[in-house]
Amino acid sequence: MSSFEPFNRLVRLAARAFYDDITMKGDNQPKTGRGDNRGMTVVVLDALTRRQWVREEDLAKALKLHSKQLRRTLRFFEEEKLVTREHRKETAKGVKIYNAAVAATADGQQPVKEGDEKNKMHTHSYCCLDYAQIHDVVRYRLHRMKKKLKDELDSRNTIQQYICPNCGRRYSAFDALQLVSMTDEYFHCEGCNGELIAESDKLAADEMGDGDDNARRRRREKLKDMLQKMEEQLKPLMLQLARVKDLAVPEFGGLLAWEARVHAAARVTGDSNASDFSKSSQGQGYGGTPMPFLGETRVEVALSGMDVKEEGTEPDTKSANVKVLPPWMIKKGMVLTKEQRGEVKHDMKSDQSSYAIDEKKPGVEKEDEKNLQDEYFKAYYAALAKRQEEQEATSRRLREEAEKYKASTSDLSNGIFEAPYDRQVGMKSKRADDENDDVDWEEAVPTGNTGETFKLADLNAQPEASGDDEDDIDWEEG
Amino acid sequence: MFFHITLERNMQLHPRHFGPHLRDKLVAKLMKDVEGTCSGRHGFVVAITSVEDIGKGLIREGTGFVTFPVKYQCVVFRPFKGEILEAVVTMVNKMGFFAEAGPVQIFVSNHLIPDDMEFQSEDVSNYTTSDGSVKIQKDSEVRLKIIGTRVDATEIFSIGTIKDDFLGVINDPGAAS
Numbered sequence: 001m002s003s004f005e006p007f008n009r010l011v012r013l014a015a016r017a018f019y020d021d022i023t024m025k026g027d028n029q030p031k032t033g034r035g036d037n038r039g040m041t042v043v044v045l046d047a048l049t050r051r052q053w054v055r056e057e058d059l060a061k062a063l064k065l066h067s068k069q070l071r072r073t074l075r076f077f078e079e080e081k082l083v084t085r086e087h088r089k090e091t092a093k094g095v096k097i098y099n100a101a102v103a104a105t106a107d108g109q110q111p112v113k114e115g116d117e118k119n120k121m122h123t124h125s126y127c128c129l130d131y132a133q134i135h136d137v138v139r140y141r142l143h144r145m146k147k148k149l150k151d152e153l154d155s156r157n158t159i160q161q162y163i164c165p166n167c168g169r170r171y172s173a174f175d176a177l178q179l180v181s182m183t184d185e186y187f188h189c190e191g192c193n194g195e196l197i198a199e200s201d202k203l204a205a206d207e208m209g210d211g212d213d214n215a216r217r218r219r220r221e222k223l224k225d226m227l228q229k230m231e232e233q234l235k236p237l238m239l240q241l242a243r244v245k246d247l248a249v250p251e252f253g254g255l256l257a258w259e260a261r262v263h264a265a266a267r268v269t270g271d272s273n274a275s276d277f278s279k280s281s282q283g284q285g286y287g288g289t290p291m292p293f294l295g296e297t298r299v300e301v302a303l304s305g306m307d308v309k310e311e312g313t314e315p316d317t318k319s320a321n322v323k324v325l326p327p328w329m330i331k332k333g334m335v336l337t338k339e340q341r342g343e344v345k346h347d348m349k350s351d352q353s354s355y356a357i358d359e360k361k362p363g364v365e366k367e368d369e370k371n372l373q374d375e376y377f378k379a380y381y382a383a384l385a386k387r388q389e390e391q392e393a394t395s396r397r398l399r400e401e402a403e404k405y406k407a408s409t410s411d412l413s414n415g416i417f418e419a420p421y422d423r424q425v426g427m428k429s430k431r432a433d434d435e436n437d438d439v440d441w442e443e444a445v446p447t448g449n450t451g452e453t454f455k456l457a458d459l460n461a462q463p464e465a466s467g468d469d470e471d472d473i474d475w476e477e478g
Numbered sequence: 479m480f481f482h483i484t485l486e487r488n489m490q491l492h493p494r495h496f497g498p499h500l501r502d503k504l505v506a507k508l509m510k511d512v513e514g515t516c517s518g519r520h521g522f523v524v525a526i527t528s529v530e531d532i533g534k535g536l537i538r539e540g541t542g543f544v545t546f547p548v549k550y551q552c553v554v555f556r557p558f559k560g561e562i563l564e565a566v567v568t569m570v571n572k573m574g575f576f577a578e579a580g581p582v583q584i585f586v587s588n589h590l591i592p593d594d595m596e597f598q599s600e601d602v603s604n605y606t607t608s609d610g611s612v613k614i615q616k617d618s619e620v621r622l623k624i625i626g627t628r629v630d631a632t633e634i635f636s637i638g639t640i641k642d643d644f645l646g647v648i649n650d651p652g653a654a655s
Contacts, residue, residue, distance in 0.1 A: 081528065159626050159637055160587040162573075163644070173637045174628040176573070176585040185572035187601065 006244045007131045008049040011082075014138045015239045017043040022076070035071070044073050048083065048129050053258050055098065056085075057123045074127050083135045084130045086384065087256040089121045098126075099260055100266065108222055126256075132249040139241060149227045166194035270466065479561060481554050483520065484530060487512065490543045491535070505529050508548055514581070518629040521556025522581040557582050557624050557636045564648065565638070567618045570603045575622060583635055586622060590639035592646070612647050619649040 019041040047063055048054070056074060060067040160173040171179060179187035179196060187196040200301055252258045418448040487508065495503040503508055509526050516522045524562070534548035548576040557563065563576035575585035586606075588597065595614070604615035614620060622638035622645055640646045 160574075160589050166487075171573075173585055173587050174626070174635055176576070176587070176637075177583060178570070179634060180571065180573075180576070185603065187573050196573075196585070 003248060004049075004131075006247060007135070008239065010138065010244050011045055011049050011129060011134060013084075013240055014134065016040045017234060017237050018138075018141065019045065020081075020250070039362070040065070040069070040075070040150070041073055044070065045129075046081070048127070051128075052252055052262075053126050053128045053255050054097075056127055071125070079128075081133050083127050084133075085125055085127045087123055087125045089123050090256070091121055097263070100263060117476075119217050126255050128252050132251065135241070135244060135249060135259065138237070144239075145230060146227070149223055149230070153227065161199040162196040163199050164189035164192065164194050164196050167192045171196060180431075259339065303441075309405060310373075314316045349446075351478045479556060479558055480524070481520070481556065482551065483526065483554060484549060484551050485512075485523075486519070486547060486549050489546045489548050490527060490538070493542045493544065494651060496544075501532065504532060504546060504548065507629060509634075512550075512552070516632055516634055518572050518631045518634070521554045521634065523605060524553040524555050524580070526550050526552045531627070537627065555580055555582070557584075557625055557627050559626060561624045562621060563624060567614060567616055567620060570597075570605065570615055572597055572599070572603075575605065575614060577638070582626070584619075584622060584638045585635070586627050586638045586640060590625070590637075590641050609631065614647055618647055620644050621648050 021037045021038050021039050043063060044059075044065075047059060051059070056070060059065075059069040065069065071096070072340055074085060075081055078085050148382075162171040162179070163169070163172070164171075167189060169188075169189055171187070176187065180192065181188045188194065189196055489504055489508055489511070490557050491500070491504055505526075508529070512523050513525060514523065524625065528551045529549060530549040532549075535544040535546045537544050539544050561577040563582075563584070565579040565582075567575050567577045568583075569576040572584060572588070574589075574591065577584045577586065591605055591606075591614075595612070596608065598604050598606050602615050604613050607615045620638050620640055623642055625639050626637045628635045
């Protein structure tokens with residue numbers, strides 16, 4: 001990809017140098033104020049430097065342009081030989097191939113929308129910068145500009161005008177054959193047979209010729225000025241051209257070839273990329289700009305799952321010192337994931353657990369002290385073992401158990417908040433809990449409304465859970 | 479530039495040619511009529527290469543002449559702006575020189591002759607560089623570039639320049655002799 005950069009820079013420079021003030025007007029657009037879309041060409045070219053082959057509809061969406069407008073611009077660029085376009089009829093399947101190819105470029109900015117799944121044939125246009133040709137076109141353009149100015153400066157290619165000083169008749173060099181006389185070296189006027197003089201001659205005595213001479217000189221000055229200006233204003237472009245001259249030109253090839261190649265490359269590097277992309281692209285919005293959140297969430301979910309597993313294994317190893325809590329935390333985490341996905345990572349990853357855990361932990365502690373710890377250990381480890389086999393079922397049960405505890409311990413919500421003091425006095429062995437609690441207290445205050453809503457949800461859940469809990473206890477104890 | 483194209487023409491043939499060699503007579507007349515002419519559209523007809531088709535003759539009322547539509551292929555020559563040609567100088571004067579490239583007349587004005595070439599009116603008027611190494615006079619061969627053409631219905635006249643890279647004398651008869 002690194003070889004693209006100098007060429008992209010070239011394109012951007014050329015766009016600004018030559019296509020800055022080109023307006024894409026429809027044939028029937030009389031209003032000038034609103035229809036002024038100069039600079040759009042530059043935007044389109046810039047966008048193309050960040051892409052390879054791109055479907056024109058997608059490009060239009062990404063640029064928030066009307067597709068007709070874009071097409072007009074692209075047609076212009078096609079005529080200017082900057083862009084290659086390809087049109088083909090394709091079904092939804094063809095679109096998918098293209099999408100996969102786009103995904104494989106891993107550009108990150110490729111706008112992709114799932115093609116509509118109709119089986120109709122649609123003609124889709126694709127466009128792509130043709131770097132090799134752009135290089136040539138820009139060079140040729142510069143050459144022509146310079147040559148034209150220089151030619152005019154040297155008054156090359158100008159058809160000589162002749163004038164008769166007597167009668168003021170004018171002739172051009174095309175008439176030379178008729179004007180030539182056999183008697184001497186000069187041209188003679190057809191009317192008065194006077195000697196003609198070339199118009200630019202200094203000897204042109206007559207005042208019209210003189211004025212003309214002045215105009216010519218002024219024009220000369222102007223041309224010289226223009227040439228100089230061109231040299232300095234286009235210097236960056238020329239430097240870039242010189243820089244790019246010996247580099248290998250990036251080639252995409254035709255659309256089909258490009259698709260095939262990118263596809264193959266994707267297969268080598270791993271399908272996961274493509275499949276992920278297609279997955280995420282489904283969720284992607286209309287605008288075509290990829291939403292970063294979606295992708296991230298997906299990743300987080302995977303991580304949290306891993307975390308759960310890790311923590312699930314931990315209690316087994318160090319069950320001696322931290323007996324009950326890790327399972328509890330896990331359980332809460334699981335509950336939370338069910339209820340609220342977004343909270344998961346905070347709970348699991350960072351030890352500053354959120355309000356939910358704060359509320360319940362004190363209850364747990366109390367429970368541990370009061371109730372029979374062994375029974376719960378057994379229940380938990382049985383549950384853990386089961387969960388390793390089938391996570392879903394276990395998590396559900398754990399949730400139920402958690403609610404059971406809630407129901408049994410926290411008769412009032414006040415009781416929960418009092419609990420930490422008791423625990424701090426009673427048990428100092430569990431450092432993690434203390435930290436959690438401290439943090440919790442700090443956090444609980446600022447996050448007012450979210451905490452409340454969450455509590456409410458829990459309270460709601462309690463009544464029905466309590467009924468089930470009785471059954472569960474019976475089952476487990478029996 | 480030369481082109482090989484198919485043209486059509488209505489030939490009128492006198493009744494006295496009717497007979498076994500009608501076709502030959504027709505082709506001979508066609509060549510005589512067409513070759514060397516100039517049309518503004520196609521340029522100079524240099525040569526007829528083949529007769530493709532001779533249509534059915536139509537006897538004209540009153541005269542007895544018969545009109546044959548004839549399709550023929552021919553080589554035409556037409557100068558274009560920007561084209562590089564080799565030409566033979568036919569006349570040199572103070573205003574420039576005239577040259578011929580086949581049937582085409584080309585005028586090169588003295589503004590379009592390199593600045594280092596000066597007009598010399600010796601017994602044979604010519605343009606010569608200051609060191610005398612290059613000389614343009616009658617019958618010199620020059621390579622020039624067409625910068626403009628004027629196309630009339632029956633005539634093409636061109637203006638050329640030798641004030642550019644790789645243009646100018648390519649074979650100097652004065653130096654050779």
